[in-house]
Amino acid sequence: MLHNRRYDIDWLRVIAIGLLLIYHIAIGFQPWGVFIQFIQNDENLTWIWTPMAMLNVWRIPLLFFVSGMGVYFAIQRRDWKSLLLERSKRILVPYVFGMIAIVPLHVFLWQNYYNQNMDYVSSPGHLWFLGNIYAYVLLFFPLFFYLKRHPEGKFHQFLKKWLGHPAGLLILMLPFIAEAELVNPESFEFYAMNTHGFWLGMVAFLTGFLCVYSGQAFWDNVTKWRWLLFAIAATLYIFRLTEGQFNAPYYLKAIESNLWIFTVFGFGYKYLNKPSSTLTYLSQAAYPIYITHMVFLYLASWFIFPLEIAPLLKLMLVIVFTFIGCFVTYEYVVRRVKWVRTLFGLK
Template sequence: MDKRIHYLDWLRLLAVFLGLVFHAGRPFDTWPWIIKGPELGWLTYFNEALTTVRLPLLFFVSGAATVFALRKASAKTYSLDRFKRLIIPLSMGVLLIVPPQQYIRRLALDSNEPQHFSGIYTQFLTGPWWGDARFPLGFLRTEHLWFLLYLFIFSLLALPVFLYLRSPRGLAILARLEHWLQAAPWRVWLLVVGPTLTGILLPLGLNSHPGLAEDLANLGFYFQLFVLGFALYLWPGLLSPIFKQRRAFLLVGLGLVLLKAYLYTTVLHRSLLVSSELLPYHELYWSIRDLAALSLIFAVLAYAQKLLNRPSAFLNKARHWVYPFYIWHQTVIVVLGYFVLKLGWPAPWLYGLLLLSSLLVTVALSELVQHSALSRFLFGVHRKAEPKPVRQPSRA
């Protein structure tokens, strides 16, 4: 597969944009976060729905993009590329981009809180940020950049699977799978149910460790999405039965997302997920989430392929923003949000201002990254050199 798939670029942009929308709403929902303002009741419902699909979509599209990253690369070259694209931005981020979030977190605390800090940022860096660590590098936090770390781990763990799938034997298996799905189109729903069943079965033996059960259910599902994205785009014939059922996937996905959001904002409480005595609620939550996420991902793929698979000047520029946008966005929201919340406006106005201002600033910073080879390297941006225009000889 050598031709660029433009709609995948659009979906990567959509996934990171949804991350900004989600985090811009966090100061106004009912869940604890770094900074909190006046509550907007509907935002909790909206964020519960949004969190169902934004990270699953990001992991799935990352798996699909790996087809191109691994296309002509050896295992060593691919691993080195993943290190440069993920670990270097992660390292830079936890040292330079994340600390302002930690500073704002402590600045926003009530003055009676032991962790409250009131000095300037440089005093925070040389004081609490550096001095509070109980062990070497204990002050480092990944915050939202955990995605880069797990994507790197997934990339290495899945590498033997990817190498096998692209071998003649692996491609033969994918070809047989395509034939099996084409023979009975309903079978494509097994691609939705399979990862969901795995997510249900993994935590069953860990009912006394709900936190570990939740982590396994989450990471196992994300890993399967990563591998599934690779397999489907390594053998694009597998996408045909998915595209043909786009309306059914859309209806099922939307229905389940709305049901999940309603259940866990109105009927049940999220605290049930951390109770070892209530594992059935945990299983119900992740089952609905997994079914809804995969159904919506397949629907979004199908409609994007139909409507967005064309080049554009904006897309050619914006696709290079993805890594910087993801790395910058939460810090921008936290810093701007600290000052926005002080305005004392009605909550809807504060939310609108924070969403718009953080979008504009994050886009500006992402574009700024493009103008230096060093910043592109630190933010994991890979850009091929633009061909120099051929200078026409002047006529006498």
């Protein structure tokens, strides 16, 4: 079984957070951005949604997969009390702090930009997935520690054999297909603070844990078949693209989502499983930057969108402003001030 540091999983968590930032920036240039409380540019760049629609079916599930995998490695060094304490510090504290001190800031910027009433109802906003992850840890830690105590039991042997076969990847998709069809959400790609997001996240979190728990066979499987997985996922995406409005039955979106994720795991394991100083830095910075990014995105939108310049230039400026603001805040405030580190879940 795997116990060594998995740098590819660390990289995928960083990449998943980066994709979420880019996704949120792109929303400001869509005709419906204002309806989900994003500051929206007057001139749209609807072509951006072509690549975003490809990401949209797997960006959030990937994050839950990786979070479940992270818990597997965490319990190798901890008992259940230590795990709950560590996850409370790393997830619950930033979640509560964000609701109190971060989310109200970008809500205020939106209200000010659109001359809305300056009131605020407590909400996790973009940090909703942290609350979900913490709930999954509480829900599954008895199962996880049971599996830890039986590292070579019958279930592990079954899982190892099952996930080492290409058909095992197909079987892994079945709970995701069932969730999509049974919950039947208004939109498959809308995950925040709804039943679909909770159940899909739970399935992905548990599946991520079991994939690592199964051992080397899963990683050999997705690495061997990574190009085929990519080809099928791309074909399903092209089908959505040609159908118009990126529509497809939910069961096909669930399949496509998993195929993209397995593809990412295969290529990640092949090329990213090695240490680097860049990874060490970004792995620590990822969550603090995600927690603060909406404030800088809204600030950038607030200043840049009224300018009489081309929308593509506005997009570039918003990206630069958002990333510089996030990294400067992390480097010179979050990273260096001890009590602030605690609020952002850092040691």
